[in-house]
Amino acid sequence: MSADVWLPVHAEEIDGLPDRFDYRFWDGGPEFPADPARCVFYGVPYMKGPEVSVRPLREMTAVRVIQTLTAGIDHVQPALPGLPPGVRLCNARGVHEASTAELALTLTLASLRGIPDFIRGQDAEEWRQGFRPALADKSVLIVGYGSIGSAIEDRLTPFECARVARIARSARTTPRGPVHPLTELPALLPDADVVILSTPLTDATRGLVDGGFLSRMKDGALLVNVSRGAVVDTKALLTQVETGRLRAALDVTDPEPLPAGHPLWHAPGMLITPHVGGLTSAFLPRAKRLLREQLVRFAADEPLVNVVATTT
Template sequence: MTTPDVWLPFQPADPAALPDSLTYAYWNGEEDYPADPARCEMYVVPYMKGDEVAVRPLAEMPRLRAVQTLTAGVDHMLPALPRLPPGAQLCNAGPLHNTSTAELALALTLAALRGIPGAALAQPEGRWEPGLHTSLADRRVLIVGYGGIGAAIEDRLLPFEVAEVARVASAPRETPRGPAHGPAELPALLSRAEVVIIATPLTDATRGLVNAGFLGRMPDGALLVNVSRGAVVDTKALLAELESGRLRAALDVTDPEPLPPGHPLWRAPGVLITPHVGGPSTAFRPRAERLLREQLARFAAGEPLRYVVAAR
C-alpha cells in the first residue's frame, strides 16, 4: 500500500517529528519537480516565491486533498481554486505571522511618529537635528482588520499608553478587549483616529478600501500604517494626501509590488517604506515548522485540518 505524498518547501529541522505514514518531497519553486505531482495529496506552498510559482503544480495534482499556505493572506491562491480537485481544502497560516507582523506594525508606527527616517538620513552627513516629534503615548489608534494580527497589534500598543484603541472587523462582534465595530462605523471612527493601522486581508470587499474618501476622513497630520496588502490602499489617492503634506504613511506593502524604481511613492514626503518584511523574520521558520507538524499530524490521522479558508 502506498503512502500519501506531501510536498514541503523545506526540510524541517527534525524530520523524525513528522508522521511516518506520509511520504515527503521537498520543493521550493525549482524548475524541476522532486516527485510525480500526480501523486501529491497535500501541497505546502513555497513561501514568498511569487504567485506563478505558488500555483504552477496545481493543475498536475489530481489527487490533491489539501493546500497549505505559509501566509496569512490567500488572495494569491484563490484564483487557482477551480484547478483543485473537488473536495480539496485551502488552509492559511493561522497565527504563524501574528507576532512578527505585529512587531513590524509597531516598529513602523514608532519610527514614523518619532522621526527615525529623518535621523537615519542625517547620520551619514553628521547633521544634528533635534526636534519635537509625536509620541505614541496619548494617541487615538484605529485598527482596521481585527483578526489574529490585529489583536496582536493591540497587545503591543497598550503598554505604550495610547489614549484609545478602536477596532474594525468584517462584522461587529465583542472581543476580550472591547467591541470590534463593523464597516458601517468606519467613517465616524476615522475622523477621530490619529494613527490608522491596516491589517485586513485582501478580499473583494477590502480591495481599494483605503480610497480618497477614507483618507479624506482622517484628521490632518494622521499616520496611515499598512501591513496587510498593497491593493487595500488606492495608491493614487494616498499620493495626493502625502504630496499635500496633510497625512503621513508607513507602508510594508505597496500597489504595485515590488514598487518599481522611479515610482513617485518612493519620493513622496512623509512616507516610510519597507519591502514586505512583516512575515519574514527569525520567528518564521520555527513557527512554520510547528504549524506543519500540527497540520500533518491531523492529515495523517484523517482529522479535520485547521485554518481552512476555502474549499473546492
C-alpha cells in the same frame, strides 16, 4: 503506493512528521520534485508570488490539502475553482502574528518619532533635534481585527494610547471592547491619529483605502499598512502625502515589488519596508510546528486547523 507531500521546508528539519508519506522538497524552483499527480498535501512555497504558488496545482489531481505559510491566501485562492471537490485551503494563522505585529509597532513608532530623518541626519553628520509626535495619548484605529490585529493591540497596550478602536468584517465583542463592522469605518476614521491596516485582501477590501477613506482621516494622521498593497489605492495615497496632509508607513505596496523611480519612494512623510512583516527569526519555528501539526492531523484523518476554504 504511498502518497507524496510537498513541503517548502526539508522534511528532515521537522521533527515528528508521520512516516506514511513520501516527502518532497519544493521551494518554487523550475523543476518539480516529483509527479504533481501523486501529491496529496501541498505546502505552498513562501513568498514566491502567485504565479509560482499555483503552477503545480493544475496537475495536482489527487491533492486534498493546500497549506500556505502566509496569513493571506489571495495568491492561491484564484486557482481553487479548477481543483477537485473537497480540497481544503489552510492559512498560517499563528505563524506571523508576533513578527507582523512587531513591525506594525516599529513602523508606527519610527514614523511618529521621525527615525528616517534622524538616519539621514546621521549619514550627513547633522544633529537634527526637534519635537516629534509620541504614540502616547494618540487614538489608534486597527482595520482588520483578526489574530494579527489582536496581536498589534497586545503590543500597543503599554504605550498609553488614548484609545484603540477596532474594525472587522462584522461586529463582535472582545474582552478589550467592541469590534466595529466595516460599515462604521467612515464614522471612526476622523478620530484616529494612527490607522493600522491588517486586513486580508478580499473583494471587499481591495481598494478599501481610496480617496474617500483618506479624505476622512484627520490632518497629520499616519497610515500604516502591514496587510496587502492592493488594499490601498496608491494614486489616492500619493495625492494625500504629497500635499503633506497625511503620512504613511508601508510594508506592502501596489505595485510590489515597488519599482525604481516610483513616486512612493520619495514621497514626503513616507516610510517603506520591503514586505518583511513575516521575515524574522520567529517565522521558521512556527511554520515547522504548523506543518507538523497539520500533517499529524491529516495522517490521522482528524480535523485540520486554519481551514479558510473548501472546494466544491
